[in-house]
Amino acid sequence: MDPAAYGNRPLLVVRDLRIEFPTRRATLVAVDGVSFHIDEGEVLGVVGESGAGKSLTGAAIIGLLEPPGRIAAGSVTLAGRRIDNLPYEEMRRIRGSQIGMVFQDPLTSLNPLYTVGRQLIETLQTHLDLSQQAARARAIELLGEVGIPSPQLRVDQYPHEFSGGMRQRVVIALALCVNPRLIIADEPTTALDVSIQAQIITLLKRLCREHGAAVMLITHDMGVIAETADRVAVMYAGRIAEVGRVDQVIKRARHPYTDGLMGSIPKVGTDADRLTQIEGSMPRLTEIPAGCAFHPRCPKVFERCTHERPDLASVDGAQVACWLYAGAPAEAIDRV
Amino acid sequence: MSESVAVPPAGALVRARDLAKTFDVSPPWLARVLGRAPRAVLTAVDGVSFDIPPGRTFSLVGESGCGKSTVARLVVRLYEPTRGRVEFDGIDLATLGSRAAMAPVRRRIQMIFQDPYASLNPRWRVADIVAEPIRTHRLLEGDAAIARRVGELLEQVRLSPVDGEKFPHEFSGGQRQRISIARALASNPDFLVCDEPTSALDVSVQAQILNLMRDLQREMGLTYLFISHDLAVVYHISDTVGVMYLGRLVEWAAARSLFHRPQHPYTRMLLDAIPDLEMTGKARQAVAGEVPSPIHPPSGCHFHPRCPLANARCRAEAPRPRPREGGEVACHAVEEGRLPERGGRATVAAEFQAS
Numbered sequence: 001m002d003p004a005a006y007g008n009r010p011l012l013v014v015r016d017l018r019i020e021f022p023t024r025r026a027t028l029v030a031v032d033g034v035s036f037h038i039d040e041g042e043v044l045g046v047v048g049e050s051g052a053g054k055s056l057t058g059a060a061i062i063g064l065l066e067p068p069g070r071i072a073a074g075s076v077t078l079a080g081r082r083i084d085n086l087p088y089e090e091m092r093r094i095r096g097s098q099i100g101m102v103f104q105d106p107l108t109s110l111n112p113l114y115t116v117g118r119q120l121i122e123t124l125q126t127h128l129d130l131s132q133q134a135a136r137a138r139a140i141e142l143l144g145e146v147g148i149p150s151p152q153l154r155v156d157q158y159p160h161e162f163s164g165g166m167r168q169r170v171v172i173a174l175a176l177c178v179n180p181r182l183i184i185a186d187e188p189t190t191a192l193d194v195s196i197q198a199q200i201i202t203l204l205k206r207l208c209r210e211h212g213a214a215v216m217l218i219t220h221d222m223g224v225i226a227e228t229a230d231r232v233a234v235m236y237a238g239r240i241a242e243v244g245r246v247d248q249v250i251k252r253a254r255h256p257y258t259d260g261l262m263g264s265i266p267k268v269g270t271d272a273d274r275l276t277q278i279e280g281s282m283p284r285l286t287e288i289p290a291g292c293a294f295h296p297r298c299p300k301v302f303e304r305c306t307h308e309r310p311d312l313a314s315v316d317g318a319q320v321a322c323w324l325y326a327g328a329p330a331e332a333i334d335r336v
Numbered sequence: 337m338s339e340s341v342a343v344p345p346a347g348a349l350v351r352a353r354d355l356a357k358t359f360d361v362s363p364p365w366l367a368r369v370l371g372r373a374p375r376a377v378l379t380a381v382d383g384v385s386f387d388i389p390p391g392r393t394f395s396l397v398g399e400s401g402c403g404k405s406t407v408a409r410l411v412v413r414l415y416e417p418t419r420g421r422v423e424f425d426g427i428d429l430a431t432l433g434s435r436a437a438m439a440p441v442r443r444r445i446q447m448i449f450q451d452p453y454a455s456l457n458p459r460w461r462v463a464d465i466v467a468e469p470i471r472t473h474r475l476l477e478g479d480a481a482i483a484r485r486v487g488e489l490l491e492q493v494r495l496s497p498v499d500g501e502k503f504p505h506e507f508s509g510g511q512r513q514r515i516s517i518a519r520a521l522a523s524n525p526d527f528l529v530c531d532e533p534t535s536a537l538d539v540s541v542q543a544q545i546l547n548l549m550r551d552l553q554r555e556m557g558l559t560y561l562f563i564s565h566d567l568a569v570v571y572h573i574s575d576t577v578g579v580m581y582l583g584r585l586v587e588w589a590a591a592r593s594l595f596h597r598p599q600h601p602y603t604r605m606l607l608d609a610i611p612d613l614e615m616t617g618k619a620r621q622a623v624a625g626e627v628p629s630p631i632h633p634p635s636g637c638h639f640h641p642r643c644p645l646a647n648a649r650c651r652a653e654a655p656r657p658r659p660r661e662g663g664e665v666a667c668h669a670v671e672e673g674r675l676p677e678r679g680g681r682a683t684v685a686a687e688f689q690a691s
Contacts, residue, residue: 221611261540
């Protein structure tokens with residue numbers, strides 16, 4: 001997609017977001033100094049391994065951080081309006097009308113006691129001035145739009161009567177029903193089989209384009225990002241390691257973590273005897289290393305990485321948080 | 337796949353013949369009587385045969401509910417097959433009636449499970465978890481000898497012997513899977529059944545475990561039955577790959593042949609649905625339809641409702657496995673030569689859209 005077609009106006013701006021979990025022993029910093037933006041109609045992929053803070057970032061944006069988690073610093077701005085400090089009721093109105101959500105497990109995001117139609121109608125009537133009949137007609141139309149066969153019948157069925165893929169379609173219908181400007185999709189295809197995954201990704205992409213919604217796509221699956229996102233942010237230990245256009249990041253990863261991550265993904269058709277291996281594992285929140293959080297695992301580490309934290313800096317159009325690109329000693333670059 | 341097995345039977349360490357397993361999923365008796373609900377039988381595995389030569393990796397791949405994990409459990413005899421048999425090193429496992437008769441074979445067959453959080457006892461120290469098979473099978477006498485062996489095993493999976501003093505919760509998911517592997521190796525097995533061993537892990541950790549499994553296979557000559565839904569992982573780890581759909585093995589072949597020249601329309605569909613890291617921005621082929629319920633599988637070829645090549649015969653008659661390059665495929669369209677050439681992704685997409 002050509003971002004210029006949408007006028008390149010930032011819809012969502014996140015600045016220096018810091019999420020903390022106060023515990024009895026210490027305050028854990030789960031997300032630290034995360035900044036990014038999403039333009040109107042753009043799909044931003046947020047990728048990272050478990051514990052990288054990607055889901056927390058999504059939850060913070062829609063104001064659904066579970067206590068004791070809290071936004072300790074930074075700001076979230078949606079279409080020019082700051083939304084991270086709104087009262088509960090006001091935030092509730094924004095969820096659904098301005099920001100839609102699609103979660104990993106469609107069974108937990110639907111109420112098992114209500115028919116699918118009732119949940120859609122309730123959402124429509126909460127945010128739009130529609131009569132019962134008009135809302136029902138719109139609900140049926142939406143179910144058809146997300147590719148559910150015979151929506152007139154399915155509208156009166158309960159979530160358990162739908163298969164996993166069909167349920168995720170219902171969740172997408174719910175997320176899109178009042179035409180939000182931003183969809184936050186947290187691992188929308190992770191619970192689905194690969195053939196169903198392809199259906200859901202194609203659907204999500206098409207609908208967001210038709211409705212002009214921007215998407216923040218949170219996933220651990222680089223494959224999903226590669227075929228869906230315009231830009232991608234790679235997160236590691238609560239920080240953004242690299243942000244850039246998808247093709248840039250995937251084909252020419254700058255950050256050693258992204259590079260290792262790409263190499264560790266097995267690919268059909270690539271006959272590698274061994275996969276690239278990043279030694280060790282992501283640090284726990286209690287023991288995030290000083291300096292660059294990746295330095296103990298980094299094959300290109302040098303002295304500066306161990307005590308000074310790198311900020312995102314522009315490197316050939318992408319943004320990378322790595323000292324390699326800011327006056328690293330020649331021998332460190334040689335080892336690249 | 338009765339007679340036409342490509343691998344010479346003499347060379348197989350593990351041989352499954354016409355394996356089948358059904359589960360009774362009927363409602364309780366009272367509900368059946370009052371609600372007039374009929375008995376229901378779920379056919380999880382329906383006539384699966386394969387051979388695994390020693391030192392090789394055979395993978396089963398398929399979507400959820402295709403019966404691949406049931407096959408794994410049948411092979412290690414956690415389930416009794418409803419039909420068919422499993423031979424291990426020439427011994428028909430069904431002939432080993434008692435636990436005592438089964439024990440020497442059990443020692444040689446071990447299993448690694450998907451969830452390293454659920455498969456390790458949280459109240460045991462790692463050293464005791466790893467030592468359990470040694471003690472059960474009385475492989476070593478004396479605490480010192482066992483402790484030495486546990487230390488060796490932990491080093492073999494790239495952990496430290498001092499980790500034995502810790503409890504499972506002190507380890508990350510990848511490290512726990514290493515502990516599971518160390519435990520599986522403790523009884524000096526020949527054959528490991530790995531049921532989705534990396535599905536719960538992050539990709540960088542998955543790479544560590546896959547590399548480790550490969551190294552161990554080389555060092556110890558292990559034979560693997562590898563169960564996974566992830567085609568890229570299967571391509572990477574396997575010598576031979578079998579594709580399952582609704583309880584049946586629809587196609588199997590050498591990994592390269594299967595992935596580069598897939599024959600069965602379902603195999604092609606699965607391959608087309610893989611997200612491709614190279615083709616940034618382009619859509620992968622979405623495929624119509626979903627896996628039907630294994631309680632009421634479609635007649636004839638189970639895949640016919642989703643298959644673009646299905647005709648009247650496919651709806652009526654279950655296809656038998658026929659030889660293909662380095663394996664077998666069960667498809668009427670292949671047998672009758674109705675199979676279109678597989679070009680790029682676009683060609684196959686057109687086929688599916690035309691259907």
